[in-house]
Amino acid sequence: MKKCMFVISFFVVSFSVTSQTKKKTTLIWDTSYSMIDKNISKEIHFLNTYFSKNPNTSVQLIKFSNEVILNESFDIKEGKWERLKNELFNSIYDGVSSFNNLLNVKGDEILFFTDGNESIDDFPAFFSNPVQIISSTGKAENSKLKKIAKLSNGQFIDLSNEQIVEVSNRVSLKGVVEDISGPLSNVTVISKQERVNTVTNEKGEYEITITKGDIVEFRYIGKNTLRVKALKSKTKNVLLTDGRGVLDEVTVVSERKEMVNTGNRLENKDKIGYSTQSIGEEDISHLDTDVKRAVKGKFSGLKIQNNTATDDVDLSQFLGRGNNMSILGNQYGLIVMDGIIISETDSGIGNSGNGSKGIISKTQFVDKTTHINPDNVKSITYLKGLAATNKYGTLGVNGVLLITTKTGSPDNGVNSKKKIKLGTTPTYNEDVVAISNNLPYMSKLIKAKNIDEAFNIYLDQRKLNKTNVDFFFNVATYFKNWGNEYLLKRILSNVLELVSKNDFSTLLALVYKYEENHLYSEAIVLYKRLVEYNPKVTQLYRNLAIAYKRNGQFKEAQNVYNNIDRNLYKKASDFSGLLKSINYEYKNLVALNKDSIQLNLVRPFFKDNITYKTRIVFEWNEFDAEFDLQIVNPQKRYFNWLHTEKDEKIRLENEKNHGYGLEEFFITSKDIGKWIFNISYLGKLTGNNNVPTYFRITVYHNFGKANQTKEEKIISLVDLNKKLNILTLDIK
Missing domain, CATH: 3.40.50.410 (von Willebrand factor, type A domain)
Known part of the structure; x- marks a missing residue:
């Protein structure tokens, strides 16, 4: 008290x-x-x-x-x-x-x-x-x-240690839930206001404490849901009857699925996991002479300004998430009619189309909405927050109005062959990434018919994989295949919430995943954090320079290389184990980006370019990982590089002490044919071998030439002494 x-x-x-x-x-x-x-x-x-x-x-x-x-x-x-x-x-x-x-x-x-x-x-x-x-x-x-x-x-x-609930405002219900056959176990008992829930035990017993006046629902598959209003503490025994309706103690309410438009689909509102608002044709008055009038005042949080003396305000200029968060960025929402983006207005600075910066542009319309006849509108749905961004990515950050006309309604997900305009609703390309079907959560995800269903499966499976880093890595890649970078970034970032700043290996694996998915800005931010926390680790500086280069920040990359060359990173350890690779990469930066760097700050040594048919770089996030890398040449001859304490004791000590895990191989133009790379993972010298070691494999084709290209992938290794094929190259 x-x-x-x-x-x-x-x-x-x-x-x-x-x-x-x-x-x-x-x-x-x-x-x-x-x-x-x-x-x-x-x-x-x-x-x-x-x-x-x-x-x-x-x-x-x-x-x-x-x-x-x-x-x-x-x-x-x-x-x-x-x-x-x-x-x-x-x-x-x-x-x-x-x-x-x-x-x-x-x-x-x-x-x-x-x-x-x-x-x-x-x-x-x-x-x-x-x-x-x-x-x-x-x-x-x-x-x-x-x-x-x-x-x-x-x-x-x-509040974690404080009891702030006034006892007089709390009531407790307890009792037994039965059907005609006797007590029911695993009945869900949930309060509508607080969302507090419990389940009945094997004897059908339950007890729940909630706010006075709250509604408690008793839910069980195949039974009518019963609602009880909690006005005082008491014993409340419940009898559930067969059916699929919703009952309270006075009135029977028939079950009716409310369907809402989520963007090209009608979905059960109870299943989509989002808060949505909709109006139908019955809500549109004959006095609404245009669609803007039909919308105005109908949705909470959606604002439409009045016309001015000089300009008419179009519906595409609606404000859906407040107008004070972004000065430079676009604040207007997105309009989608019958699945097609028809209007998007830019309120940002520097978008006048004349190349000038710092000038607020005049309104830029993709297409005005005045042509939409209110009499032809069947429904209008307003998506905001996650409902909008999960569906439309960054295009939906300011809210989305989905307009369905009577002549072009969204489908119900059955046998639809309607073509969707590219760039509006993401579609899943199953050929992009091979899904690991032996993972239960991935098997469930690949069955999703739309991104809303996929997101809800993700939330459900996340309960079973709360601290599984691999789960977030794999699911993020899955959502990349829906074309939704917004979800990709957010799901990957959960790893930052899971681990402490001292979990270097996991954070290094995360930054590899950022780079694999071309999220270089996010990678740079995390590399800087890692350098701050681990200034001795030499590979971080080399990787930061590469991330800058990949992000088009060539001068920043040059500055990192120059600092390494001049030994200006005083807190860093010895770079000698990485120096050969760093020299190759600095020369590559100079050769391919002369016009974007300061050549007067480049030593002559780094102006001498090096070219290779193929350059292959292997990196691993656990610097004391042991493995056997087998390389098979086109003539079917092979050699094994044993990265073990027994065979490479001094090297492993240097990698651990100076902070790096990297090796590279080169294939010349004479070495044409099929090359195979297999690995047998042998575990870590220290740490938990149940936690995966992540390998980053980067392949440069025509390294050092104007037509240089790159491909990259991340491999998760946890099974010991199991030979896996991790790379196959056909050199022509």
Whole structure:
């Protein structure tokens, strides 16, 4: 009881305002993967108390992980905040926390719910407005968050050890669930408001504690769902009847599947996992002379400005995620009609089409929407947050309006042969990546008929693979085949939430996956972090230079090479084990990018280019990994390179001490024919051999020539003493 009084008294001092005051509060909600185990009940009760003390509040909700997912306004009146509460309950926790987009948030007060986990960038040093930083995970960066809150005239509140629920507002239901045959086990008992749930035991018994007035549902396959309103603590025995309806204690409600448009498909609203809003033809008035009028005021969080004296505002200029998060970027949403993108307006700076920068462009239309006849509209669906980005990637970050006409409705997923315009809805190309069918979660994913279904399968399988790094690597590659880079990046970034900054090997494997998928900006950010935490590891500097080059940052790559050459990285260990490879790569940079670097800063040695028919580079993330690499030439002769402590003791010691795991091979123009590379993985000298070692294989064709090309793949090795073919080359 003492803890309860502490929290309540804190609210009175810090949050109390008069009922006439219209307070502006910014609520920042961290939806990164590390927040999945937080105690949302405590956070909801925190907000219950907050809004009871501030009953009339204008709330700007910002949900974020890798980037801002949702930026929406909520008007709280007389302490009623159900719509905001439902939005928080429906949050999907996925991806890594990126704080860069949160530096300029404003409000009379900021409520920031986070654990402060810094994986790719730093938490803001302070806020210009008072901030209350709240965490319920028990894993927050407490000392740092306390300091930041204090500098921002606020307070850090750790709910993990506090009991803030007022007992008088809680009720407990318990009892036995049966059907006509007797007690039922594994019946799901779930509260609609808090989403607290339990299941009945083998005797059909259950017990659940929830907020007074909440609705409890009893669900079981093949039985009617029963709803009970919890008004007081009591014993409630339940009898479930056969059927597929939804019953409460007074009224029978027949089951009806509400179908919504998710982009070229009609889906069961209960199965898509997203919050969607739709209107039908019955919601469109004959007074709506254009589609903009039909939409205006119908969707929460969607804003359409009024016409001005000089310009008519088109529907394509709708604001779907707030208009204060991006000054330079486009803020307007996307419009898709019958599966085809028909309109996308750019509000960004420097998009005037005349090449000038820093000038706000005039409105740029792909196609206006004034030609759409409201009488021909069958339905309009508004997607926002993950519902929009999972379907349309970065095109959907500002929200998507899906317009279905009576003459071109979306399909229901059965025998449809309608062609979709390339670049709108991603389609899965099964030939791109060979899926490992022996992995149960991949077998389920490849059966998905659309990206929404695939995403929900991913969320379901993630529960069984919470800490499995390989799971996120494989699933991210799967979503790449849907053509959705947004999902690819977010799913990969979950690994940053799983491991600590000291887990060097896993982070190095992650950065290899970033590069394999051409996510070079993300790779550079992570390499910089790794260098900061592991300044002695020489391979990081070499890899950073390559990432800069691949990202088109040639001068930055040159600077890294020059610093290595001049021995300016004083904290780094000995580069001698890598120097041959680094010299080849610097010469390659100079030869192929003369116009993009500062030639006057290049020593003559590096201006002497080297060319090869094929260059093959093997890298491994565990520097003490042992393996047997077998190379078979076109004449079927082979040799084995034994990378073991027994055969290469000094080399393995150097690799471990100086921080590198790399070897390269060259094939000349005389060595035409089929080359085969097999590997037998022998494990690690230290560490857990149940954790995979990752090999990166990079093949350069025509190395050092103008027509140089590159192919790359990552191999996961965990089975010991098993010979695997990891590369086959046909040199012509």
